[in-house]
Amino acid sequence: MIEIYYVEDDPDIARAVKGYLENKGLRVTVCAALSEAEQALRTHVPTCVLLDWNMPDGQGDSLCRWIRRTWKELPVIFLTVRGDTADIVSGFQNGADDYVVKPFELEVLYSRILALLRRTGDAAKQYLSCGGIVIDRERRTVSCHWDKTSGDCPPESSDQGEEVSLSVSEYELLLYLMENKGRTVTREKILEHVWDVHGSFVNDNTLTVTMKRLRDKLRQPRCLKTVRSVGYRMEEGL
Numbered sequence: 301m302i303e304i305y306y307v308e309d310d311p312d313i314a315r316a317v318k319g320y321l322e323n324k325g326l327r328v329t330v331c332a333a334l335s336e337a338e339q340a341l342r343t344h345v346p347t348c349v350l351l352d353w354n355m356p357d358g359q360g361d362s363l364c365r366w367i368r369r370t371w372k373e374l375p376v377i378f379l380t381v382r383g384d385t386a387d388i389v390s391g392f393q394n395g396a397d398d399y400v401v402k403p404f405e406l407e408v409l410y411s412r413i414l415a416l417l418r419r420t421g422d423a424a425k426q427y428l429s430c431g432g433i434v435i436d437r438e439r440r441t442v443s444c445h446w447d448k449t450s451g452d453c454p455p456e457s458s459d460q461g462e463e464v465s466l467s468v469s470e471y472e473l474l475l476y477l478m479e480n481k482g483r484t485v486t487r488e489k490i491l492e493h494v495w496d497v498h499g500s501f502v503n504d505n506t507l508t509v510t511m512k513r514l515r516d517k518l519r520q521p522r523c524l525k526t527v528r529s530v531g532y533r534m535e536e537g538l
Contacts, residue, residue, distance in 0.1 A: 301326070302327070302413075304321060305340055305341070305349045305350070308330060309332050313402075317409070324410055329346070333355060337351075338366065341371075344429060345371060345428075345429055347375070347422050348374075348377065352379055354381075370445050371434070374424070374427070375397045378398070378400065379400050383402075431522060431524075433445075433478075442463070444462050464518060472494045473511065476490060477533070480533075486530055487530070487531045490532070
């Protein structure tokens, strides 16, 4: 299913767009502030983002740049009253894939979303996110997008995504846990999936050591839980 994050503070416009797109079979989550959209993106990557420019807590172009630093292929469409040539050019320069000026026809917006996704595909399948940690499965990279308001973030950290270098086993361990986000994975299952499937039969201590190194590199993230005597689970920090 196509999943849309719509960043819009006008409840009437948001309600109209959400209602129309959901009648077309899309799933739409409305974010009334940039901070709300950032938090949603740290939790889950949608198929596409619709973004207003003027928001109560800042400008949409800053969120667009923030998205581009971590989710390079995630489609972004500006929906805004700012229709001057300079604004449109700025929108594209800041990373937008399309730019729609209000007022607009809902049918046209829907068609432009589908046209954009025909070109980009579902970029959401490329990314896994949890607690500010992002895996790009196509590039096999891991980045930590530290949240300054979260306990996951040390005081000296910046809000910009920081790539983390992991060994093959550390990456495969994190990937397996992220693919099963919200579910407890037993130590036996992890050993089987990360090592045994490749013919590398290791003892239980190897997992313990690899997990310690992974946690150290990720700065002890709260989203990576230990389930005592059972295994591990990735979930959004509470």
